[in-house]
Amino acid sequence: MSVVTLTINDKLVSAPRTATLLDAIQDQGIDVPTLCHLKGLSERGGCRLCVVEVEGSPRLAASCVTPVAEGMVIRTHTEKIIKYRRQMIELLLAERNHVCAVCVQNGNCELQTLAAKLGVTSVRYDYICPDLPMDASHERFVMDHNRCVLCGRCNRVCDEVEGAHTLDMAGRGIHSKVIAGMNQPWGTSRSCTSCGKCVQVCPTGALFKKGSTAAEMKKQHDFLLWILDGREKKIWRWS
Amino acid sequence: MAQSELDRQKQFRCRMLVCASTPCISSGALAVEEALKKAVEAEGLQTEIETVATGCLGPCSRGPLVTVQYEGQPDVAYEGVTVEIAPFLLAKHAKGLLVPELDNKAIPADWPFFAKQKKLVLAESGTVDPEKLESYVARGGYSALGQTLREMTPEEVCNEMVKSGLRGRGGAGFPTGLKWNMVRKAPGERKYVVANGDEGDPGAYMDRTLMESDPHRVLEGMAIAGFAVGADQGYIYVRGEYPLAAKRLEKAIRQAERKGLLGSRILDSNFNFRIDIRMGAGAFVCGEETALMQSIMGRRGQPVPRPPYPANRGLWGGPTLINNVETFGNITTIITKGATFYAAYGTEKSKGAKIFALAGKVNNTGLIEVTIGITLREIVFDIGGGIRGGRPFKAAQTGGPSGGCIPSEYLVTPIDYETLQRLGSIMGSGGLIVMDDQSCMPDVAKFFMEFCMDESCGKCGPCRGGTVQMHRILGKITNGSATMEDLSKLEELCIMVKETSLCGLGMTAPNPIYSTLRYFRDEYEAHIRDHHCPAGVCQFTEKPLRIAVA
Numbered sequence: 001m002s003v004v005t006l007t008i009n010d011k012l013v014s015a016p017r018t019a020t021l022l023d024a025i026q027d028q029g030i031d032v033p034t035l036c037h038l039k040g041l042s043e044r045g046g047c048r049l050c051v052v053e054v055e056g057s058p059r060l061a062a063s064c065v066t067p068v069a070e071g072m073v074i075r076t077h078t079e080k081i082i083k084y085r086r087q088m089i090e091l092l093l094a095e096r097n098h099v100c101a102v103c104v105q106n107g108n109c110e111l112q113t114l115a116a117k118l119g120v121t122s123v124r125y126d127y128i129c130p131d132l133p134m135d136a137s138h139e140r141f142v143m144d145h146n147r148c149v150l151c152g153r154c155n156r157v158c159d160e161v162e163g164a165h166t167l168d169m170a171g172r173g174i175h176s177k178v179i180a181g182m183n184q185p186w187g188t189s190r191s192c193t194s195c196g197k198c199v200q201v202c203p204t205g206a207l208f209k210k211g212s213t214a215a216e217m218k219k220q221h222d223f224l225l226w227i228l229d230g231r232e233k234k235i236w237r238w239s
Numbered sequence: 240m241a242q243s244e245l246d247r248q249k250q251f252r253c254r255m256l257v258c259a260s261t262p263c264i265s266s267g268a269l270a271v272e273e274a275l276k277k278a279v280e281a282e283g284l285q286t287e288i289e290t291v292a293t294g295c296l297g298p299c300s301r302g303p304l305v306t307v308q309y310e311g312q313p314d315v316a317y318e319g320v321t322v323e324i325a326p327f328l329l330a331k332h333a334k335g336l337l338v339p340e341l342d343n344k345a346i347p348a349d350w351p352f353f354a355k356q357k358k359l360v361l362a363e364s365g366t367v368d369p370e371k372l373e374s375y376v377a378r379g380g381y382s383a384l385g386q387t388l389r390e391m392t393p394e395e396v397c398n399e400m401v402k403s404g405l406r407g408r409g410g411a412g413f414p415t416g417l418k419w420n421m422v423r424k425a426p427g428e429r430k431y432v433v434a435n436g437d438e439g440d441p442g443a444y445m446d447r448t449l450m451e452s453d454p455h456r457v458l459e460g461m462a463i464a465g466f467a468v469g470a471d472q473g474y475i476y477v478r479g480e481y482p483l484a485a486k487r488l489e490k491a492i493r494q495a496e497r498k499g500l501l502g503s504r505i506l507d508s509n510f511n512f513r514i515d516i517r518m519g520a521g522a523f524v525c526g527e528e529t530a531l532m533q534s535i536m537g538r539r540g541q542p543v544p545r546p547p548y549p550a551n552r553g554l555w556g557g558p559t560l561i562n563n564v565e566t567f568g569n570i571t572t573i574i575t576k577g578a579t580f581y582a583a584y585g586t587e588k589s590k591g592a593k594i595f596a597l598a599g600k601v602n603n604t605g606l607i608e609v610t611i612g613i614t615l616r617e618i619v620f621d622i623g624g625g626i627r628g629g630r631p632f633k634a635a636q637t638g639g640p641s642g643g644c645i646p647s648e649y650l651v652t653p654i655d656y657e658t659l660q661r662l663g664s665i666m667g668s669g670g671l672i673v674m675d676d677q678s679c680m681p682d683v684a685k686f687f688m689e690f691c692m693d694e695s696c697g698k699c700g701p702c703r704g705g706t707v708q709m710h711r712i713l714g715k716i717t718n719g720s721a722t723m724e725d726l727s728k729l730e731e732l733c734i735m736v737k738e739t740s741l742c743g744l745g746m747t748a749p750n751p752i753y754s755t756l757r758y759f760r761d762e763y764e765a766h767i768r769d770h771h772c773p774a775g776v777c778q779f780t781e782k783p784l785r786i787a788v789a
Contacts, residue, residue: 045544046698048739060738065544087735091704124728125708150697169539174707176697
């Protein structure tokens with residue numbers, strides 16, 4: 001496998017030619033915040049939290065969708081980028097009704113963790129407080145649009161791994177919304193296999209199991225790599 | 240075919256060309272054409288006088304426009320022709336009567352609106368019948384395609400484009416020849432050519448006019464591009480709000496296919512090229528090239544990260560050439576008249592002519608084509624005829640919601656890609672909105688931000704949430720409830736959204752705020768500090784915030 005050399009935060013590193021910048025950065029044990037990225041799913045490049053500075057480029061690059069190249073010089077934690085990341089988290093928190101205290105995923109939420117890690121202590125923007133519904137028509141799961149960050153992980157896992165493509169996006173801009181089937185109550189969708197993969201990959205409490213109450217929901221994504229390794233590489237890790 | 244059409248046209252002593260593009264149709268051009276036809280029939284002059292529905296002439300606010308071509312006389316254009324006065328045209332030209340009603344309707348031949356323009360792309364617009372292939376061929380149409388297929392190699396065509404210095408007319412100004420060469424050299428079994436006709440900027444209608452007035456020119460340009468890059472399939476993506484353009488293009492494609500100018504074995508060569516129309520569904524973001532391709536493939540019209548660039552992996556994974564409709568409109572001129580002819584127009588780095596949709600507070604609004612490098616003063620005061628009501632000029636907005644404003648101190652700077660960028664605006668697709676002292680800049684910025692907010696696709700966070708927050712802060716400024724802290728928040732957001740957004744929409748959405756802040760910061764501060772709108776536009780509904788001093 002051919003290899004390229006690049007500089008990440010002043011350190012010379014090598015990475016396989018097919019890798020993305022994010023792979024290379026994470027290989028170095030550097031913690032770059034991500035939200036829409038999830039190992040095992042296709043990249044979306046939508047949350048923009050993983051942006052990094054590439055020397056010689058006028059634009060910031062989202063590391064999850066940028067391929068590595070020979071001689072690249074990358075900075076992952078400049079003052080400017082950290083400030084941008086904070087602003088992005090603030091925008092996400094202001095966008096919908098993220099009330100941690102009553103959320104099933106309080107304490108295990110990726111958005112909450114990111115906010116804490118980036119030191120977002122208050123939101124300086126107006127809360128938009130949209131009037132959003134909750135879909136509890138499914139027999140096992142609930143979709144709460146108030147907590148959704150529109151990362152699209154559920155869409156991708158439903159389409160790429162489960163193959164059902166029950167969930168998708170409707171609307172645009174701030175009115176984007178995850179929908180089931182032909183924009184119908186989730187419970188009436190006949191393509192949904194009730195596999196629950198979407199619930200497990202959801203970073204926030206937007207998708208959760210019925211019957212869980214505040215701070216009770218914990219999610220596991222390891223199943224994803226387990227399935228994909230088995231399918232593609234025929235490696236089954238039983239332990 | 241060209242000869243027989245010319246012969247046919249020569250039978251008539253007089254041809255009356257009625258502009259039948261959307262603006263004139265909405266002011267009654269079709270009824271005028273009908274009235275003219277009836278009058279001709281009533282006089283029994285069908286063999287001598289022909290009435291033709293053509294494309295756009297330019298001064299759209301003065302429609303319906305009729306041009307009279309009379310044997311042995313210079314062409315005369317008339318503005319504001321109504322059904323009532325249409326028969327007078329006949330009386331004047333066919334019978335030689337003096338008609339006082341028409342005196343103030345005739346447009347003088349030396350009117351600066353026309354005199355200052357240089358029509359390269361719109362050269363035939365207004366003289367050819369857009370629904371008739373013969374009419375286009377009679378004016379030399381499809382000779383460029385024939386010339387390319389017979390005499391040139393794909394490489395030569397691309398190099399001709401490089402030599403001409405043509406740059407993309409969609410706004411960013413990427414060198415066209417370079418792009419063609421990239422697609423030509425990109426490995427791939429099947430390649431595609433896409434014409435971007437999803438023109439969404441408010442107030443801009445260059446592409447619509449070109450597609451409505453001279454559809455064959457676009458098709459011919461696309462076919463030449465297809466030959467140059469090795470594609471056999473073209474798509475023309477027409478904005479959903481342009482039904483007339485789509486109808487005329489469809490008709491044009493069918494006519495050209497029937498005559499062997501499109502389809503298989505074009506002009507008996509080995510070159511095959513099909514063109515299909517794809518209609519947009521009303522999303523501004525689909526003018527962004529990656530979103531447009533998603534839409535053509537039948538997917539949700541959202542941008543995808545680049546690289547890979549369309550030139551390497553575009554439609555269905557094949558290398559795809561994507562250019563603006565107006566860019567394709569330039570191709571035939573470059574081929575028939577030569578790259579050196581074309582490169583003689585414009586500035587050192589920006590060649591040729593550009594179409595602008597002149598709108599706002601000027602006396603003459605409409606569609607103009609000017610050589611690049613013309614000054615804003617010439618456009619506003621000579622072509623535009625000055626500001627309406629004699630009021631002072633304040634600023635001009637170029638590039639629509641992705642562009643910025645140019646204040647009066649830069650009236651004398653030449654308009655080209657680099658200069659506009661340096662001034663904090665962009666060339667854009669060609670919308671040009673002129674504002675006088677009664678326009679409030681924060682209010683203008685709010686208008687464009689509202690547009691961006693509504694049109695944001697919602698895929699990336701900075702654009703989705705950022706445009707909403709910026710719009711809110713602008714709302715506070717214009718209703719008088721903002722503080723200076725809001726202003727600094729707004730500036731911070733502008734930079735963040737610009738730098739981190741996924742596609743061009745988000746990256747350029749803050750431009751209107753950015754540039755109005757750069758030149759009219761005092762207006763923002765007057766709104767916040769003095770609770771006063773200098774232009775007298777904003778209604779302050781909120782009481783000023785009293786900050787308690789401890």
